[in-house]
Amino acid sequence: xxxxxxxxxxxxxxxxxxxxxxxxxxxxxxxxxxxxxxxxxxxxxxxxxxxxxxxxxxxxxxxxxxxxxxxxxxxxxxxxxxxxxxxxxxxxxxxxxxxxxxxxxxxxxxxxxxxxxxxxxxxxxxxxxxxxxxxxxxxxxxxxxxxxxxxxxxxxxxxxxxxxxxxxxxxxxxxxxxxxxxxxxxxxxxxxxxxxxxxxxxxxxxxxxxxxxxxxxxxxxxxxxxxxxxxxxxxx
Numbered sequence: 106x107x108x109x110x111x112x113x114x115x116x117x118x119x120x121x122x123x124x125x126x127x128x129x130x131x132x133x134x135x136x137x138x139x140x141x142x143x144x145x146x147x148x149x150x151x152x153x154x155x156x157x158x159x160x161x162x163x164x165x166x167x168x169x170x171x172x173x174x175x176x177x178x179x180x181x182x183x184x185x186x187x188x189x190x191x192x193x194x195x196x197x198x199x200x201x202x203x204x205x206x207x208x209x210x211x212x213x214x215x216x217x218x219x220x221x222x223x224x225x226x227x228x229x230x231x232x233x234x235x236x237x238x239x240x241x242x243x244x245x246x247x248x249x250x251x252x253x254x255x256x257x258x259x260x261x262x263x264x265x266x267x268x269x270x271x272x273x274x275x276x277x278x279x280x281x282x283x284x285x286x287x288x289x290x291x292x293x294x295x296x297x298x299x300x301x302x303x304x305x306x307x308x309x310x311x312x313x314x315x316x317x318x319x320x321x322x323x324x325x326x327x328x329x330x331x332x333x334x335x336x337x338x339x340x341x
Contacts, residue, residue: 153196156189168219180218191265192228233268237279242286263287263302266327274315278306
């Protein structure tokens, strides 16, 4: 009886175990899938986009841009140029190629790689730097523990706002080459954290902020503060 039971169990185990042929089929299928993704490469393509930002915080460097209202990102590992400013019109050459994300095994993913990029027209920030030709001053509380890297990032956001603002006070200040600056502090509004910039004109070593900006650190969205109505208005 014991022999019969043992034999039955052996037959059951053999029938349940994947055979060598099935394992081979699975491996072959997996290999084909990887090859299918990896070889999905296109010839060189060209486009013109509005530059938004660089991002070097991931496994692969990125160049972010806009095409109309559409936001687009490209892998930028093969391009060391970091001279573009937000709003610049750039001509790019790119191709589809593979990337391998850390922690995702050996499976490749398709992505668009920048091969070359060249500025063809100055955006408003580039024009602002050439015409205003003065640094924007800023000060902040040391207790805020803001890193120098993030202070540089806030500077670019403030610069973008000033270059694109339609506020009369800012336009007049730029025209008269008055010294613009801003203060930086962290504040909470509606239970959300923001960096608040107080834009001012310096006159005889005195400052008086005339426009408050709220920066969402998660999205980099800039909001103008509407003081009479106590609300935030998104800046485009």
